[in-house]
Amino acid sequence: MSEGSDRKLIFIFTGPDGSGRKTVADSVGTTLGISKVxxxxxxxxxxxxxNGQDYHFITQELYEQLDRTGDFIESVVINGNRYGLRGKDIEQSLRQGGSIYLILNPEGAHLLKELYGDQVVRLFIYADRRTVQERQQEAGIDADIVRSNMGQYETAIAYQQHCEHAFENYDLAHTVFDISNTLENYLQRNLVERD
Structure with missing residues (x-):
């Protein structure tokens, strides 16, 4: 019998913009009862x-204040906007609820892997170029941002080889099912004896 119920893992959903990583991550998080940072x-x-569900949307001034005080372990500029992740949010969530999940671009996923090592499991979510472009357009994302995101598509796709797992996302229910089963192996919550 394996003891894994107390494992505090960081599951990172990454991949190109438009791959559906957010939808997949939130569905898997809900299915498995894992907290989101x-x-x-x-x-x-x-x-x-x-606000508070997808991002904490804050002013540029507040962001700069948090950045100056060293609150962010990751801080990037994408399409002229700043995005940051607070280390204390990760630590607090791990203390309170065990394993957690985050949705990050490949650079953020790489940084967290360097900081937390084997505690991090990266799940690469992807679809072909045409599909991710259509998804962004259907979501009503500004055409200039879609163009910029598509300019980063090949770089994002190349990160797949560095991730522990990769999942094509064309059928949401199928993708969520596959990932949930994969993560249950890490969480080992059913404590079933295997021969």
């Missing part, structure tokens, strides 16, 4: 996004 962003919410 939310990043901070200086941009306005996009259609369908909610």
């Amino acid at each position: 939310i990043s901070y962003a200086t941009r306005r919410p996009r259609p369908g996004e909610a």
